[in-house]
Amino acid sequence: MKPGRFAYHAPRELDEALALLKEHGDEAKVLAGGQSLMPMLNFRLAQIEHLIDINRLGGGLDAPRLDAGRIVIPALVRQRQVERSAEMARALPLLTSALKDVAHPQIRNRGTICGSLAHADPAAELPSVMTALDATFTIASADGVRTLGAADFFLFHLTTALEPEEILLEVAVDRLPDGTYSAFQEFATRHGDFALAAVAVTCGLDDAGAVTGCRVVAAGVAPTPQRLTAVEELATGRRLDEALLGEVAAAARDEVDPTSDIHASAMYRKRLTGVLVKRALADVGTQQEAAHA
Amino acid sequence: MPENRDGHRISVTVNGTVREEMVDDRLTLADFLRERLRLTGTHLGCEHGVCGACTVLVDGDAVRSCLMLAVQSDGARIETVESLAEDGRLNTLQEAFKRNHALQCGFCTSGFLMSVTAALREGPIGDEQRAREVLSGNICRCTGYTGLVKAVLEADAERKDTAR
Ligand SMILES: Cc1cc2nc3c(=O)[nH]c(=O)nc-3n(C[C@H](O)[C@H](O)[C@H](O)COP(=O)(O)OP(=O)(O)OC[C@H]3O[C@@H](n4cnc5c(N)ncnc54)[C@H](O)[C@@H]3O)c2cc1C
Ligand code: FES
Ligand code: FES
Numbered sequence: 001m002k003p004g005r006f007a008y009h010a011p012r013e014l015d016e017a018l019a020l021l022k023e024h025g026d027e028a029k030v031l032a033g034g035q036s037l038m039p040m041l042n043f044r045l046a047q048i049e050h051l052i053d054i055n056r057l058g059g060g061l062d063a064p065r066l067d068a069g070r071i072v073i074p075a076l077v078r079q080r081q082v083e084r085s086a087e088m089a090r091a092l093p094l095l096t097s098a099l100k101d102v103a104h105p106q107i108r109n110r111g112t113i114c115g116s117l118a119h120a121d122p123a124a125e126l127p128s129v130m131t132a133l134d135a136t137f138t139i140a141s142a143d144g145v146r147t148l149g150a151a152d153f154f155l156f157h158l159t160t161a162l163e164p165e166e167i168l169l170e171v172a173v174d175r176l177p178d179g180t181y182s183a184f185q186e187f188a189t190r191h192g193d194f195a196l197a198a199v200a201v202t203c204g205l206d207d208a209g210a211v212t213g214c215r216v217v218a219a220g221v222a223p224t225p226q227r228l229t230a231v232e233e234l235a236t237g238r239r240l241d242e243a244l245l246g247e248v249a250a251a252a253r254d255e256v257d258p259t260s261d262i263h264a265s266a267m268y269r270k271r272l273t274g275v276l277v278k279r280a281l282a283d284v285g286t287q288q289e290a291a292h293a
Numbered sequence: 294m295p296e297n298r299d300g301h302r303i304s305v306t307v308n309g310t311v312r313e314e315m316v317d318d319r320l321t322l323a324d325f326l327r328e329r330l331r332l333t334g335t336h337l338g339c340e341h342g343v344c345g346a347c348t349v350l351v352d353g354d355a356v357r358s359c360l361m362l363a364v365q366s367d368g369a370r371i372e373t374v375e376s377l378a379e380d381g382r383l384n385t386l387q388e389a390f391k392r393n394h395a396l397q398c399g400f401c402t403s404g405f406l407m408s409v410t411a412a413l414r415e416g417p418i419g420d421e422q423r424a425r426e427v428l429s430g431n432i433c434r435c436t437g438y439t440g441l442v443k444a445v446l447e448a449d450a451e452r453k454d455t456a457r
Contacts, residue, residue, distance in 0.1 A: 001340060008301070008318035008364055038360040039341035042321075051318070055365065080354070104430030106408060107342060109354040110361070191429050 003041035010053045021165040022142040024050040032115035074170040079108035094182035098125040104192045123194040128219035132200035133173040140169040154224035180204040183283035185276040199276040221258035240285035249274035303367040308376040316363040325363035334374040345431030348404040355411035374403035386448040395444035397435035418449040
Protein backbone atom coordinates (compact mmCIF):
# COMPACT_ATOMS: atom_id res chain seq x y z
CA MET A 1 0.00 0.00 0.00
CA LYS A 2 0.95 3.65 -0.24
CA PRO A 3 1.09 6.21 2.58
CA GLY A 4 -1.81 8.60 3.11
CA ARG A 5 -1.36 12.30 2.45
CA PHE A 6 0.98 14.33 4.61
CA ALA A 7 3.03 17.49 4.32
CA TYR A 8 6.76 16.79 4.15
CA HIS A 9 9.20 19.08 5.95
CA ALA A 10 12.98 18.82 5.83
CA PRO A 11 14.34 21.41 8.27
CA ARG A 12 18.07 22.18 8.15
CA GLU A 13 18.36 23.45 11.71
CA LEU A 14 17.39 21.77 14.95
CA ASP A 15 15.52 24.89 16.12
CA GLU A 16 13.41 24.80 13.00
CA ALA A 17 12.60 21.11 13.52
CA LEU A 18 11.65 21.74 17.15
CA ALA A 19 9.48 24.72 16.16
CA LEU A 20 7.64 22.57 13.61
CA LEU A 21 7.10 19.89 16.24
CA LYS A 22 5.81 22.43 18.73
CA GLU A 23 3.39 23.77 16.14
CA HIS A 24 2.12 20.42 14.86
CA GLY A 25 2.69 18.19 17.91
CA ASP A 26 0.19 15.34 17.85
CA GLU A 27 -0.29 15.54 14.10
CA ALA A 28 3.39 15.22 13.30
CA LYS A 29 5.99 12.47 13.32
CA VAL A 30 9.75 12.61 13.22
CA LEU A 31 11.28 10.67 10.31
CA ALA A 32 14.75 9.27 10.96
CA GLY A 33 15.79 6.10 9.09
CA GLY A 34 12.18 5.36 8.18
CA GLN A 35 12.67 1.62 8.66
CA SER A 36 9.83 1.38 11.17
CA LEU A 37 7.84 4.53 10.41
CA MET A 38 7.61 4.08 6.63
CA PRO A 39 6.16 0.55 6.90
CA MET A 40 3.54 1.92 9.30
CA LEU A 41 2.72 4.79 6.94
CA ASN A 42 2.62 2.50 3.90
CA PHE A 43 0.23 0.19 5.74
CA ARG A 44 -1.71 3.17 7.05
CA LEU A 45 -1.25 1.88 10.58
CA ALA A 46 -0.14 5.46 11.16
CA GLN A 47 -1.81 8.47 9.54
CA ILE A 48 -0.19 11.81 10.03
CA GLU A 49 -0.55 15.36 8.78
CA HIS A 50 3.10 16.40 8.97
CA LEU A 51 6.26 14.43 8.48
CA ILE A 52 9.33 16.12 9.94
CA ASP A 53 12.35 14.58 8.23
CA ILE A 54 15.41 15.14 10.45
CA ASN A 55 17.87 13.66 7.94
CA ARG A 56 18.92 17.09 6.62
CA LEU A 57 19.73 18.53 10.04
CA GLY A 58 23.29 19.75 10.40
CA GLY A 59 25.15 20.22 13.65
CA GLY A 60 27.09 16.97 13.66
CA LEU A 61 24.06 14.83 14.48
CA ASP A 62 25.41 12.15 12.14
CA ALA A 63 28.70 11.51 13.94
CA PRO A 64 29.31 9.58 17.17
CA ARG A 65 31.52 11.37 19.70
CA LEU A 66 34.04 9.25 21.54
CA ASP A 67 35.56 10.99 24.55
CA ALA A 68 37.88 9.45 27.10
CA GLY A 69 35.08 8.48 29.42
CA ARG A 70 31.91 8.74 27.41
CA ILE A 71 30.43 7.74 24.08
CA VAL A 72 27.67 9.86 22.60
CA ILE A 73 25.48 8.71 19.70
CA PRO A 74 23.39 11.53 18.19
CA ALA A 75 20.11 11.12 16.36
CA LEU A 76 21.37 10.63 12.80
CA VAL A 77 23.98 7.97 13.42
CA ARG A 78 23.01 4.96 11.28
CA GLN A 79 23.14 1.46 12.68
CA ARG A 80 25.45 0.35 9.84
CA GLN A 81 27.83 3.22 10.52
CA VAL A 82 28.41 2.00 14.09
CA GLU A 83 28.61 -1.63 12.99
CA ARG A 84 31.38 -0.77 10.50
CA SER A 85 33.44 1.38 12.86
CA ALA A 86 36.49 -0.33 14.37
CA GLU A 87 36.71 2.47 16.92
CA MET A 88 33.14 1.84 18.08
CA ALA A 89 33.80 -1.91 18.24
CA ARG A 90 36.66 -1.25 20.65
CA ALA A 91 34.74 1.32 22.66
CA LEU A 92 31.37 -0.45 22.82
CA PRO A 93 31.65 -4.09 21.76
CA LEU A 94 28.20 -4.82 23.23
CA LEU A 95 26.52 -2.47 20.76
CA THR A 96 28.52 -3.76 17.80
CA SER A 97 27.71 -7.36 18.55
CA ALA A 98 23.98 -6.67 19.05
CA LEU A 99 23.77 -4.67 15.80
CA LYS A 100 24.59 -7.75 13.74
CA ASP A 101 21.25 -9.17 14.89
CA VAL A 102 19.25 -6.04 14.04
CA ALA A 103 17.46 -6.76 10.77
CA HIS A 104 19.54 -6.89 7.58
CA PRO A 105 22.28 -4.64 6.13
CA GLN A 106 19.75 -3.02 3.80
CA ILE A 107 17.70 -1.93 6.85
CA ARG A 108 20.72 -0.96 8.97
CA ASN A 109 22.06 1.24 6.16
CA ARG A 110 19.20 3.67 6.85
CA GLY A 111 17.96 2.76 10.34
CA THR A 112 19.37 4.90 13.16
CA ILE A 113 20.39 3.89 16.67
CA CYS A 114 18.18 6.58 18.19
CA GLY A 115 15.27 5.67 15.90
CA SER A 116 15.26 2.12 17.21
CA LEU A 117 15.27 3.44 20.78
CA ALA A 118 12.45 5.92 20.06
CA HIS A 119 10.45 3.18 18.37
CA ALA A 120 10.89 0.90 21.43
CA ASP A 121 9.82 -2.42 19.98
CA PRO A 122 9.81 -4.90 22.90
CA ALA A 123 11.71 -7.45 20.79
CA ALA A 124 14.29 -4.94 19.52
CA GLU A 125 17.92 -5.42 20.47
CA LEU A 126 19.11 -1.88 21.10
CA PRO A 127 16.77 -0.87 23.96
CA SER A 128 18.06 -3.82 26.01
CA VAL A 129 21.66 -2.94 25.15
CA MET A 130 21.17 0.66 26.27
CA THR A 131 19.48 -0.54 29.46
CA ALA A 132 22.42 -2.83 30.21
CA LEU A 133 24.81 0.08 29.58
CA ASP A 134 22.75 2.37 31.83
CA ALA A 135 22.49 4.92 29.02
CA THR A 136 21.39 8.52 29.34
CA PHE A 137 18.80 9.81 26.87
CA THR A 138 18.98 13.50 25.94
CA ILE A 139 15.64 14.83 24.79
CA ALA A 140 15.05 18.22 23.19
CA SER A 141 11.96 20.32 22.55
CA ALA A 142 11.40 23.97 21.73
CA ASP A 143 11.08 24.52 25.49
CA GLY A 144 14.45 23.03 26.44
CA VAL A 145 16.47 19.91 27.01
CA ARG A 146 15.98 17.13 29.57
CA THR A 147 17.74 13.85 30.27
CA LEU A 148 16.37 10.49 31.37
CA GLY A 149 17.81 7.11 32.27
CA ALA A 150 16.75 3.96 30.45
CA ALA A 151 14.38 2.86 33.21
CA ASP A 152 12.41 6.09 32.81
CA PHE A 153 12.67 6.26 29.01
CA PHE A 154 11.09 2.92 28.05
CA LEU A 155 7.51 2.89 29.32
CA PHE A 156 5.62 0.22 27.41
CA HIS A 157 5.20 -1.58 24.10
CA LEU A 158 6.24 0.99 21.44
CA THR A 159 5.91 3.72 24.06
CA THR A 160 8.64 5.92 25.48
CA ALA A 161 8.70 9.05 27.61
CA LEU A 162 9.09 11.13 24.42
CA GLU A 163 6.31 13.70 24.05
CA PRO A 164 4.98 14.38 20.53
CA GLU A 165 6.89 17.67 20.33
CA GLU A 166 10.20 16.15 21.48
CA ILE A 167 13.22 14.75 19.66
CA LEU A 168 15.62 12.20 21.06
CA LEU A 169 18.75 14.22 20.42
CA GLU A 170 21.33 11.70 21.54
CA VAL A 171 22.03 8.71 23.72
CA ALA A 172 25.18 8.58 25.83
CA VAL A 173 26.95 5.81 27.73
CA ASP A 174 30.01 5.68 29.93
CA ARG A 175 32.88 3.53 28.73
CA LEU A 176 32.99 0.30 30.70
CA PRO A 177 35.82 0.30 33.25
CA ASP A 178 38.69 -2.19 32.95
CA GLY A 179 37.64 -5.56 34.23
CA THR A 180 34.04 -5.07 33.08
CA TYR A 181 32.97 -7.25 30.19
CA SER A 182 29.82 -7.41 28.09
CA ALA A 183 27.97 -9.95 25.99
CA PHE A 184 24.89 -10.16 23.79
CA GLN A 185 22.96 -13.32 23.01
CA GLU A 186 19.86 -13.70 20.89
CA PHE A 187 17.76 -16.34 19.27
CA ALA A 188 15.61 -15.59 16.22
CA THR A 189 14.02 -18.04 13.82
CA ARG A 190 15.88 -16.54 10.88
CA HIS A 191 19.01 -14.37 11.07
CA GLY A 192 17.86 -10.74 10.99
CA ASP A 193 14.38 -11.34 12.35
CA PHE A 194 13.23 -9.78 15.59
CA ALA A 195 14.41 -11.79 18.60
CA LEU A 196 12.23 -14.45 20.18
CA ALA A 197 14.32 -13.50 23.19
CA ALA A 198 17.63 -11.72 23.61
CA VAL A 199 19.90 -10.95 26.55
CA ALA A 200 22.41 -8.14 27.05
CA VAL A 201 24.87 -8.33 29.93
CA THR A 202 27.56 -6.13 31.44
CA CYS A 203 29.56 -7.76 34.18
CA GLY A 204 32.51 -6.75 36.33
CA LEU A 205 34.90 -9.50 37.41
CA ASP A 206 37.71 -9.32 39.97
CA ASP A 207 41.07 -11.03 39.42
CA ALA A 208 39.82 -14.20 41.04
CA GLY A 209 36.94 -14.32 38.53
CA ALA A 210 34.22 -13.36 41.00
CA VAL A 211 31.39 -11.09 39.86
CA THR A 212 31.75 -7.63 41.39
CA GLY A 213 28.51 -6.40 39.89
CA CYS A 214 26.41 -6.95 36.76
CA ARG A 215 23.43 -5.80 34.76
CA VAL A 216 21.43 -8.51 33.02
CA VAL A 217 18.68 -7.34 30.66
CA ALA A 218 16.26 -9.40 28.58
CA ALA A 219 14.38 -8.35 25.42
CA GLY A 220 11.32 -9.90 23.85
CA VAL A 221 9.86 -11.13 27.13
CA ALA A 222 8.14 -8.00 28.49
CA PRO A 223 6.67 -4.73 27.16
CA THR A 224 10.02 -2.99 27.83
CA PRO A 225 13.58 -4.23 28.33
CA GLN A 226 13.51 -6.21 31.57
CA ARG A 227 16.35 -6.10 34.09
CA LEU A 228 16.71 -9.49 35.72
CA THR A 229 17.53 -8.30 39.22
CA ALA A 230 17.21 -11.72 40.84
CA VAL A 231 19.83 -13.04 38.42
CA GLU A 232 22.07 -10.03 39.09
CA GLU A 233 21.88 -10.56 42.86
CA LEU A 234 22.46 -14.29 42.56
CA ALA A 235 25.60 -13.82 40.46
CA THR A 236 27.17 -11.02 42.45
CA GLY A 237 30.09 -12.20 44.59
CA ARG A 238 30.19 -15.61 42.92
CA ARG A 239 32.53 -17.13 40.35
CA LEU A 240 31.08 -17.86 36.89
CA ASP A 241 31.46 -21.62 37.21
CA GLU A 242 29.15 -24.36 35.91
CA ALA A 243 27.17 -24.47 39.14
CA LEU A 244 26.42 -20.75 39.04
CA LEU A 245 25.59 -20.84 35.31
CA GLY A 246 23.03 -23.56 35.99
CA GLU A 247 21.52 -21.53 38.82
CA VAL A 248 21.29 -18.31 36.80
CA ALA A 249 19.59 -20.14 33.94
CA ALA A 250 16.90 -21.38 36.32
CA ALA A 251 16.59 -17.99 38.01
CA ALA A 252 16.21 -16.19 34.67
CA ARG A 253 13.54 -18.65 33.58
CA ASP A 254 11.59 -17.96 36.76
CA GLU A 255 12.02 -14.22 36.66
CA VAL A 256 10.48 -13.52 33.25
CA ASP A 257 6.79 -13.72 32.44
CA PRO A 258 6.57 -13.54 28.63
CA THR A 259 3.42 -13.96 26.55
CA SER A 260 2.72 -16.54 23.87
CA ASP A 261 2.32 -15.44 20.30
CA ILE A 262 2.42 -16.87 16.80
CA HIS A 263 6.23 -17.07 16.96
CA ALA A 264 6.76 -18.89 20.26
CA SER A 265 4.96 -20.00 23.41
CA ALA A 266 5.52 -18.31 26.75
CA MET A 267 7.18 -21.47 28.13
CA TYR A 268 9.56 -21.60 25.19
CA ARG A 269 10.54 -17.96 25.73
CA LYS A 270 11.13 -18.57 29.46
CA ARG A 271 13.46 -21.46 28.79
CA LEU A 272 15.16 -19.58 26.00
CA THR A 273 15.82 -16.63 28.31
CA GLY A 274 17.49 -18.98 30.79
CA VAL A 275 19.71 -20.46 28.10
CA LEU A 276 20.66 -17.03 26.73
CA VAL A 277 21.53 -15.63 30.18
CA LYS A 278 23.72 -18.66 30.78
CA ARG A 279 25.45 -18.27 27.42
CA ALA A 280 26.00 -14.54 27.90
CA LEU A 281 27.57 -14.97 31.34
CA ALA A 282 29.67 -17.89 30.10
CA ASP A 283 30.87 -15.63 27.30
CA VAL A 284 31.87 -12.99 29.84
CA GLY A 285 33.92 -15.59 31.72
CA THR A 286 35.65 -16.67 28.51
CA GLN A 287 36.50 -13.06 27.70
CA GLN A 288 38.20 -12.62 31.05
CA GLU A 289 40.21 -15.80 30.60
CA ALA A 290 41.30 -14.60 27.16
CA ALA A 291 42.25 -11.19 28.56
CA HIS A 292 44.41 -12.80 31.24
CA ALA A 293 45.94 -15.46 29.00
CA MET B 294 -5.35 17.40 4.08
CA PRO B 295 -2.13 19.33 3.85
CA GLU B 296 0.01 18.50 0.91
CA ASN B 297 2.41 20.68 -0.91
CA ARG B 298 0.44 21.30 -4.11
CA ASP B 299 3.43 22.11 -6.22
CA GLY B 300 5.52 19.29 -4.81
CA HIS B 301 9.26 19.45 -4.34
CA ARG B 302 11.93 19.89 -6.97
CA ILE B 303 14.60 17.23 -6.72
CA SER B 304 17.80 16.60 -8.59
CA VAL B 305 18.95 13.02 -8.43
CA THR B 306 21.50 11.01 -10.38
CA VAL B 307 19.98 7.75 -11.52
CA ASN B 308 22.27 5.24 -13.22
CA GLY B 309 24.65 8.04 -14.13
CA THR B 310 22.05 10.45 -15.55
CA VAL B 311 20.99 13.57 -13.65
CA ARG B 312 17.20 13.81 -13.39
CA GLU B 313 15.41 16.97 -12.33
CA GLU B 314 11.85 16.24 -11.35
CA MET B 315 8.95 17.55 -9.30
CA VAL B 316 7.74 15.01 -6.75
CA ASP B 317 4.82 14.82 -4.31
CA ASP B 318 5.39 14.66 -0.58
CA ARG B 319 4.32 11.04 -0.26
CA LEU B 320 5.80 9.53 -3.43
CA THR B 321 8.14 6.68 -2.51
CA LEU B 322 11.50 6.29 -4.20
CA ALA B 323 10.31 2.94 -5.59
CA ASP B 324 7.28 4.50 -7.28
CA PHE B 325 9.38 7.40 -8.52
CA LEU B 326 11.77 5.00 -10.22
CA ARG B 327 9.07 2.76 -11.64
CA GLU B 328 6.32 5.17 -12.59
CA ARG B 329 8.07 8.44 -13.25
CA LEU B 330 11.35 7.21 -14.73
CA ARG B 331 9.82 3.97 -16.07
CA LEU B 332 12.69 1.98 -14.59
CA THR B 333 10.46 -1.00 -13.92
CA GLY B 334 13.29 -3.41 -13.18
CA THR B 335 12.91 -2.43 -9.52
CA HIS B 336 10.02 -4.49 -8.19
CA LEU B 337 7.57 -3.95 -5.36
CA GLY B 338 6.47 -6.92 -3.30
CA CYS B 339 5.55 -6.18 0.28
CA GLU B 340 6.02 -2.39 0.50
CA HIS B 341 7.05 -2.67 4.12
CA GLY B 342 10.71 -3.53 4.00
CA VAL B 343 10.49 -7.31 4.39
CA CYS B 344 10.88 -8.89 0.95
CA GLY B 345 13.79 -6.91 -0.53
CA ALA B 346 12.41 -6.90 -4.10
CA CYS B 347 12.71 -3.10 -4.23
CA THR B 348 16.38 -2.94 -3.15
CA VAL B 349 18.44 -0.27 -4.96
CA LEU B 350 21.74 1.41 -4.17
CA VAL B 351 21.65 4.92 -2.72
CA ASP B 352 25.11 6.52 -2.59
CA GLY B 353 26.50 3.00 -2.83
CA ASP B 354 24.47 1.46 0.00
CA ALA B 355 21.76 -1.15 -0.59
CA VAL B 356 18.46 0.21 0.73
CA ARG B 357 14.74 -0.50 0.46
CA SER B 358 13.31 1.92 -2.06
CA CYS B 359 9.80 1.29 -0.69
CA LEU B 360 10.89 2.79 2.66
CA MET B 361 12.39 5.98 1.28
CA LEU B 362 10.56 8.97 -0.11
CA ALA B 363 11.55 10.27 -3.53
CA VAL B 364 12.04 13.74 -2.03
CA GLN B 365 14.64 12.26 0.34
CA SER B 366 16.77 11.20 -2.63
CA ASP B 367 17.45 14.83 -3.62
CA GLY B 368 21.19 15.09 -4.28
CA ALA B 369 21.76 11.34 -4.09
CA ARG B 370 23.28 8.88 -6.54
CA ILE B 371 20.98 5.96 -7.27
CA GLU B 372 21.80 2.68 -9.00
CA THR B 373 19.10 0.28 -10.12
CA VAL B 374 19.21 -3.14 -11.74
CA GLU B 375 19.12 -1.42 -15.16
CA SER B 376 22.69 -0.21 -14.51
CA LEU B 377 24.20 -3.68 -14.22
CA ALA B 378 24.37 -4.89 -17.82
CA GLU B 379 27.45 -3.69 -19.67
CA ASP B 380 26.90 -2.68 -23.32
CA GLY B 381 23.73 -4.72 -23.45
CA ARG B 382 25.42 -7.83 -22.07
CA LEU B 383 24.77 -9.38 -18.68
CA ASN B 384 27.53 -8.65 -16.17
CA THR B 385 29.47 -11.29 -14.25
CA LEU B 386 26.95 -11.48 -11.42
CA GLN B 387 23.97 -11.69 -13.75
CA GLU B 388 25.71 -14.44 -15.75
CA ALA B 389 26.35 -16.35 -12.52
CA PHE B 390 22.65 -16.07 -11.64
CA LYS B 391 21.72 -17.39 -15.10
CA ARG B 392 24.20 -20.28 -15.05
CA ASN B 393 23.14 -21.42 -11.59
CA HIS B 394 19.37 -21.10 -12.03
CA ALA B 395 19.31 -18.51 -9.27
CA LEU B 396 15.95 -17.34 -10.58
CA GLN B 397 12.72 -18.87 -11.75
CA CYS B 398 9.91 -16.33 -12.05
CA GLY B 399 12.41 -13.49 -11.67
CA PHE B 400 10.27 -11.29 -9.44
CA CYS B 401 12.83 -11.17 -6.65
CA THR B 402 15.88 -11.10 -8.91
CA SER B 403 16.55 -7.37 -9.25
CA GLY B 404 16.52 -6.95 -5.47
CA PHE B 405 18.89 -9.86 -4.97
CA LEU B 406 21.22 -8.56 -7.67
CA MET B 407 21.44 -5.13 -6.04
CA SER B 408 21.98 -6.54 -2.52
CA VAL B 409 24.73 -8.84 -3.76
CA THR B 410 26.30 -6.05 -5.86
CA ALA B 411 26.68 -3.92 -2.73
CA ALA B 412 28.10 -6.86 -0.75
CA LEU B 413 30.64 -7.76 -3.46
CA ARG B 414 31.89 -4.19 -3.58
CA GLU B 415 32.60 -4.30 0.15
CA GLY B 416 35.05 -7.15 -0.25
CA PRO B 417 35.24 -10.92 -0.60
CA ILE B 418 32.21 -12.88 0.59
CA GLY B 419 34.18 -16.06 1.08
CA ASP B 420 32.14 -19.01 2.25
CA GLU B 421 28.62 -20.40 2.10
CA GLN B 422 27.71 -19.13 5.56
CA ARG B 423 28.56 -15.55 4.56
CA ALA B 424 26.83 -15.97 1.21
CA ARG B 425 23.66 -16.99 3.05
CA GLU B 426 23.95 -13.94 5.29
CA VAL B 427 24.29 -11.69 2.25
CA LEU B 428 21.15 -13.25 0.79
CA SER B 429 19.14 -13.20 4.03
CA GLY B 430 17.75 -9.71 3.50
CA ASN B 431 15.85 -10.77 0.40
CA ILE B 432 13.07 -13.30 -0.04
CA CYS B 433 12.62 -15.64 -3.00
CA ARG B 434 9.49 -17.74 -3.22
CA CYS B 435 10.68 -19.96 -6.09
CA THR B 436 14.29 -21.08 -6.09
CA GLY B 437 14.85 -22.60 -2.67
CA TYR B 438 18.06 -20.51 -2.46
CA THR B 439 20.52 -23.26 -3.47
CA GLY B 440 21.12 -21.72 -6.89
CA LEU B 441 21.35 -18.27 -5.33
CA VAL B 442 24.07 -19.37 -2.91
CA LYS B 443 26.03 -20.99 -5.75
CA ALA B 444 25.68 -17.91 -7.93
CA VAL B 445 26.96 -15.63 -5.19
CA LEU B 446 29.96 -17.85 -4.48
CA GLU B 447 30.76 -18.10 -8.18
CA ALA B 448 30.53 -14.35 -8.75
CA ASP B 449 32.66 -13.87 -5.63
CA ALA B 450 35.34 -16.21 -6.99
CA GLU B 451 35.30 -14.53 -10.41
CA ARG B 452 35.61 -11.14 -8.82
CA LYS B 453 38.72 -12.34 -7.04
CA ASP B 454 40.10 -13.72 -10.31
CA THR B 455 39.74 -10.40 -12.08
CA ALA B 456 41.04 -8.48 -9.08
CA ARG B 457 44.28 -10.45 -9.17
C1 LIG C 1 12.36 -5.98 7.54
C2 LIG C 1 12.71 -5.29 8.82
C3 LIG C 1 13.28 -6.03 9.84
C4 LIG C 1 13.62 -5.41 11.03
N1 LIG C 1 14.20 -6.17 12.00
C5 LIG C 1 14.56 -5.59 13.16
C6 LIG C 1 15.18 -6.35 14.19
O1 LIG C 1 15.45 -7.55 14.05
N2 LIG C 1 15.50 -5.71 15.34
C7 LIG C 1 15.24 -4.38 15.51
O2 LIG C 1 15.54 -3.85 16.58
N3 LIG C 1 14.69 -3.64 14.56
C8 LIG C 1 14.34 -4.21 13.39
N4 LIG C 1 13.76 -3.43 12.42
C9 LIG C 1 13.51 -1.99 12.70
C10 LIG C 1 14.74 -1.16 12.39
O3 LIG C 1 15.78 -1.47 13.27
C11 LIG C 1 14.45 0.34 12.47
O4 LIG C 1 15.53 0.96 11.83
C12 LIG C 1 14.33 0.99 13.82
O5 LIG C 1 13.39 0.38 14.62
C13 LIG C 1 13.84 2.42 13.68
O6 LIG C 1 14.88 3.28 13.37
P1 LIG C 1 14.70 4.34 12.21
O7 LIG C 1 15.85 5.26 12.32
O8 LIG C 1 14.46 3.68 10.95
O9 LIG C 1 13.40 5.14 12.72
P2 LIG C 1 12.07 5.61 11.98
O10 LIG C 1 11.42 4.49 11.30
O11 LIG C 1 12.37 6.83 11.18
O12 LIG C 1 11.23 6.05 13.25
C14 LIG C 1 10.66 5.09 14.13
C15 LIG C 1 9.84 5.81 15.21
O13 LIG C 1 10.69 6.54 16.09
C16 LIG C 1 10.46 7.96 15.98
N5 LIG C 1 11.79 8.58 15.95
C17 LIG C 1 12.86 8.18 15.22
N6 LIG C 1 13.94 8.92 15.54
C18 LIG C 1 13.55 9.80 16.49
C19 LIG C 1 14.22 10.81 17.24
N7 LIG C 1 15.51 11.06 17.07
N8 LIG C 1 13.48 11.52 18.14
C20 LIG C 1 12.17 11.26 18.32
N9 LIG C 1 11.49 10.31 17.67
C21 LIG C 1 12.17 9.59 16.76
C22 LIG C 1 9.66 8.15 14.71
O14 LIG C 1 8.83 9.28 14.81
C23 LIG C 1 8.87 6.86 14.64
O15 LIG C 1 7.76 6.92 15.48
C24 LIG C 1 13.39 -4.02 11.22
C25 LIG C 1 12.83 -3.27 10.19
C26 LIG C 1 12.48 -3.89 9.00
C27 LIG C 1 11.87 -3.07 7.91
S1 FES D 1 8.80 -4.01 -1.59
FE1 FES D 1 10.36 -3.02 -0.48
S2 FES D 1 11.04 -4.59 0.80
FE2 FES D 1 9.33 -5.53 -0.13
S1 FES E 1 12.52 -16.34 -8.66
FE1 FES E 1 10.44 -16.20 -8.17
S2 FES E 1 10.47 -15.19 -6.28
FE2 FES E 1 12.53 -15.56 -6.64
